Amino acid sequence: MGRVKKILLRPTWMTVALISLQSVTILAKSPWPAPVELALKEAGKNRGELEKVLEHYQKAGDKQKLEAACFLVRNMPGHAYVITGLFDANKKEIPFDALKHPGLGAAQTALNDLEKKHGPLHFGPRNTKKDIETVSADYLIENIDLAFKAWQEKPWAKNMTFATFCEYILPYRANKEPVERWRAACEVETKTIVAEMKDPQDPKEAAGLVRKHSKHHIGFSDLYYLHPTDQGFAELCAKPIGRCGDMSNMQVYVYRANCIAVAGDYTPFWANRDNNHGWEVVLDKDGKGNAGLFNKAAKVYRKMFSHNLDNLFFQVNKDEKMPPWLSLRSYKDVTDQYMPTTEVTINLDYAPPKPTRFAYICVFNGGEWRPIHWAWAKEGKATFNKMGRGIAYLVGYYQDDKVIPAAPPFLLDEKGKLTTLVADAEKTEHIKLTETRPIIKDDDLKKELAGKEIEKGKKYTLSVWDRGWKSLGEQTTGLQDPALFEKLPAGGLYWITTLDDRETARIFTVENGKQRFW
Numbered sequence: 292m293g294r295v296k297k298i299l300l301r302p303t304w305m306t307v308a309l310i311s312l313q314s315v316t317i318l319a320k321s322p323w324p325a326p327v328e329l330a331l332k333e334a335g336k337n338r339g340e341l342e343k344v345l346e347h348y349q350k351a352g353d354k355q356k357l358e359a360a361c362f363l364v365r366n367m368p369g370h371a372y373v374i375t376g377l378f379d380a381n382k383k384e385i386p387f388d389a390l391k392h393p394g395l396g397a398a399q400t401a402l403n404d405l406e407k408k409h410g411p412l413h414f415g416p417r418n419t420k421k422d423i424e425t426v427s428a429d430y431l432i433e434n435i436d437l438a439f440k441a442w443q444e445k446p447w448a449k450n451m452t453f454a455t456f457c458e459y460i461l462p463y464r465a466n467k468e469p470v471e472r473w474r475a476a477c478e479v480e481t482k483t484i485v486a487e488m489k490d491p492q493d494p495k496e497a498a499g500l501v502r503k504h505s506k507h508h509i510g511f512s513d514l515y516y517l518h519p520t521d522q523g524f525a526e527l528c529a530k531p532i533g534r535c536g537d538m539s540n541m542q543v544y545v546y547r548a549n550c551i552a553v554a555g556d557y558t559p560f561w562a563n564r565d566n567n568h569g570w571e572v573v574l575d576k577d578g579k580g581n582a583g584l585f586n587k588a589a590k591v592y593r594k595m596f597s598h599n600l601d602n603l604f605f606q607v608n609k610d611e612k613m614p615p616w617l618s619l620r621s622y623k624d625v626t627d628q629y630m631p632t633t634e635v636t637i638n639l640d641y642a643p644p645k646p647t648r649f650a651y652i653c654v655f656n657g658g659e660w661r662p663i664h665w666a667w668a669k670e671g672k673a674t675f676n677k678m679g680r681g682i683a684y685l686v687g688y689y690q691d692d693k694v695i696p697a698a699p700p701f702l703l704d705e706k707g708k709l710t711t712l713v714a715d716a717e718k719t720e721h722i723k724l725t726e727t728r729p730i731i732k733d734d735d736l737k738k739e740l741a742g743k744e745i746e747k748g749k750k751y752t753l754s755v756w757d758r759g760w761k762s763l764g765e766q767t768t769g770l771q772d773p774a775l776f777e778k779l780p781a782g783g784l785y786w787i788t789t790l791d792d793r794e795t796a797r798i799f800t801v802e803n804g805k806q807r808f809w
Contacts, residue, residue, distance in 0.1 A: 714783025
């Protein structure tokens with residue numbers, strides 16, 4: 292009965308598996324399958340455009356294209372072009388355009404100046420153009436026809452299933468960018484690729500050659516970290532530069548236009564540093580694949596077009612808030628395609644301020660604990676599946692847009708062993724603290740992520756975790772004293788920061804008298 296209640300509250304979110312008997316009765320007069328009809332109801336004034344697509348293929352008698360059109364329409368709710376803005380604590384938009392500045396440093400300085408004036412600022416959605424309300428019939432028909440044409444003509448797509456085609460070739464968007472035409476422009480001539488192939492039916496070999504011959508390549512610029520709105524195809528063609536998400540989106544266009552199964556994978560928050568990352572991955576015949584990782588990830592998710600009923604979005608009630616990264620309908624967990632994982636069960640030692648049905652496992656990123664996965668909170672426990680190893684975690688509740696600790700932090704080592712971190716004031720660690728974060732050896736990352744040695748003449752705060760960060764004292768380094776602190780309560784999780792590096796300073800434990808960063 293719980294599922295039926297949920298449908299009555301939020302009918303447009305459900306697929307046929309969740310439709311109540313009452314809903315079926317209401318939709319009985321529709322010529323379209325129930326989940327398609329529910330999506331059409333959400334389309335409002337745009338319903339006629341979407342029905343034109345369905346009727347087009349129905350009249351043509353093309354059952355497979357009709358089924359493909361139904362796939363796109365029923366899964367369209369939740370997909371949109373999202374334009375971001377910069378907002379203060381009162382949700383007032385503060386004008387800011389990173390691209391008016393010559394580089395990241397100048398843009399960050401301008402942003403810092405705005406925060407001095409307006410207080411803490413954050414990026415958030417300014418305008419959302421929902422696909423279900425805006426996509427035209429002509430656009431959708433062209434997209435479907437070109438996708439099928441590539442599937443029928445490309446020899447390396449010969450063994451591709453219809454399910455794989457629908458999920459990884461047919462979709463017209465890669466993420467949250469504007470809806471634009473890109474298929475025809477991104478196609479590479481089949482003869483060019485086949486001429487260089489050893490096996491014309493090998494999609495992996497074809498992928499490498501398509502990438503080689505494609506004219507669409509995007510360069511990286513860290514300035515676009517402060518321009519979080521996804522660029523569209525036309526914008527990327529006009530100036531081929533952007534952040535990792537833009538680069539991934541363009542490569543998704545190129546592969547899909549040439550009928551190579553591709554997905555956009557991402558980690559919402561790195562587990563051993565600040566920021567996040569997204570990338571494209573070419574998939575095998577079973578829809579699996581990975582593109583490797585250059586940092587620690589607790590979770591890797593895959594962008595899908597279809598709705599995933601296992602996602603948190605389909606479990607919450609109307610009054611339950613979700614962490615933004617976990618509130619999406621169309622992604623799935625593929626962490627175990629990238630690394631060994633462990634199922635973790637945690638005792639929820641601390642009761643939540645308000646009743647809640649969910650607990651969240653968090654990684655430390657950008658100076659905060661960030662929810663990266665969820666679980667049902669049942670009988671004082673929560674079980675999180677497929678967690679990455681070699682990472683420090685905290686389990687908490689999400690209430691009033693904040694993470695509230697539910698248990699002490701813990702380490703999950705490379706073998707999957709769990710160690711709880713509780714500082715013992717009766718025992719002390721003897722250590723000379725010399726860094727606020729680890730040294731990164733990768734040459735490409737040194738400039739951005741290099742370990743920051745303790746600077747003389749700066750004030751540092753050493754903190755230990757105890758249901759929150761508790762200061763163990765402040766100290767300003769002197770010319771004759773390279774050590775900052777020498778005694779710590781043993782067995783805890785620590786953090787050493789200055790006022791200007793809270794987002795990049797890393798948490799650490801003490802092992803054999805030395806800092807080990809997490």
